[in-house]
Amino acid sequence: MAQLVPPSAATTGRPPGSAPGGPRxxxxxxxxxxxxxxxxxxxxxxxxxxxxxxLSLLGFAVLLVLNRHLGHGVTGVLSRWDAANYLSVAAHGYPDRLPFRADGVPGYSTLAFFPLVPGLIRAVHAVTGLTFAHAGVLVSWVAGAVAASGAHTLARPVVGHRAALVCVGLWACSPYAFVLWIPYSEAVFTAVLMWALVALIARRWVTAGLLCALAGTVRPTASVLVAVTALTGLAALAGRRDGLRPLAATVLAPLGLVGSWLYLGSRIGSVTGWFEAQRAWGQSFDLGRGTLHFLRHAAGEHSPDMRYVAVLTTIAAVAVGTVALALDRRVPWPLVFLAAGAWLLMVGVNGAPYSKPRFMLPFLPVLLLLPAPALARVRREVRWLVYGSGAVFAGWYGAGLLALFRPAP
Structure with missing residues (x-):
């Protein structure tokens, strides 16, 4: 049988091991x-x-039992912090003016919260007759299931079915998974994000652009997905792949985000109304100065609480994970860019430092592509021990963050 032998250095004129075509x-x-x-x-x-x-049922049960032990009713725990704002918009709509404090800084307003989640809650309330709080729970749980299906579909071609299942399990029992069980926006955003990435990797350009636009009506952090979608589309255009279809993704991607900004601003008659409302919450991109100040404060605390550890661990772990994703040739570049953009936005935006780990929850399935294959190889009993203990911890931690700690998680 004939064998193919690589040409020698003498016949190619190149030293052994060198790649053809030069540095490029x-x-x-x-x-x-x-x-x-x-x-x-x-x-x-x-x-x-x-x-x-x-896992959500287990964690949610722990959350409710602990909150009952602490003297809080079900409706109370479902209406805390951000949930209260989404439920307020669902019940009463957005205000038509922006309040200001005596120092001229805008006061807290629901205008800072994007419209899709309260719109879904209002629709479910109208159809089912559920209270707004319980309608919000239903929205989050359905979205969580859709997100799980998207995360598995995204991870499967990269790490295989078993490891993709581990990605979903670890995401569902991660410490901040409790926001997937209550009327927060993370479940809906994760669902749209995962399926937008599936469409992007599959080069379904119009679908990717439409889903990216939809993500822009859920959370302002959709800006990361918008950038990744536009960049991937432009790269495909430059590489002359799929004709002009990648242009559709690039053009459609920012429409939801821009539309949300304009719609919320129109409520008070100002194009920049949403940005003004955000000032009250301290959310602005300051190149990381606010995060650095928080880290210095945390380092100087004599008795720091566990939230400091969560923030520090998240910042460091996402940075290391992004580098590891870049070095893993199985992981498509759009997913690497997504992790890098999420880290940059998490660190670069000041305000709400305790919410930074929660901010990363929708992006977590991508980072879990790294440890999932190792856990997939262990015995099933070990995996379920990890899942179960994680879900119990998420319920316990969520109960503390929602009922005991200040400020908002």
Whole structure:
């Protein structure tokens, strides 16, 4: 049988081990990723959804039992912090003016909260007759299941079915998973984000652009997805792949975000109304100065609480994880850019430092591509021990953050 033998250095004129084409070709080779073929397998996806719902039920039960022990009713714990603002918009709509404090700084206003989640809560309330709080829970739980299916579909072609299932399990029992069970926006945003990434990796350009636009009506952090979608579309155009279809993703991606800004501003007759409302919450991009100030404060505390550890761990772990994703050729570049953009936004935006770990929850399935294969190889009993203990901890931690700690988680 004939064998193919690589040409020798004498016949090619290149030293052994060198790549053809010079430095540019070597750079392309270093940046090349393994091909990813996205497929949707209903049976496997149902297992992922069942795992997510099981862990959510366990954690939510712990959360409710502990809050009852602390003397709080169910409706009270479902209407805390951000949930109260979403429920207020769902019940009463947005205000038509922006309050100001005596020093001229805007006061707290629900104008800072994007419209899709309260719109969904209002629709479910109208159809089912549930209270706004319980309608918000239903929205979050349905969205959490959709998010789990999207996370599994995204992870499966990269790390395989079993590890993709682990990604979903670890995400569903992570410490801040409690916001997936109450009327917060993380569940809805994760659902849209995961499926937008699936469409982007599968090169379904119009679908990716539409889902990215939808994400822009959920949270301002959709700006990371907008940037990744636009960048990926422009790269495909430059590489002359798929004709002009990538242009559709690039054009559609920012429409929801810009539309939300304009709509919320129009409520008070100002194009910049949303940005004014955000000033009250201290949310602005300051290149990390606010985060650095918080880290210095945390380092100087003599008796820091566990939230300091959560913030510090999140910042460090996401930075290391992003570098590791970049070095793993199985991971498509859009996912690496997403993790990098999320870290940059998390660190670069001041205000609400205790919410930084929660901010990363929708992006967590991408980072979990790294540890998931290792956990997938251990015995099933060990995996369920990890899942169960994680869900119990998430319920316990959520009870403390919602009922005992200040400020908002």
């Amino acid at each position: 070709a070597r750079l392309r080779e270093a940046l090349r990723r393994q091909p990813v073929h996205v497929t949707f397998v209903p049976r496997e996806t149902r297992r992922a959804v069942a795992l997510q719902l099981t």
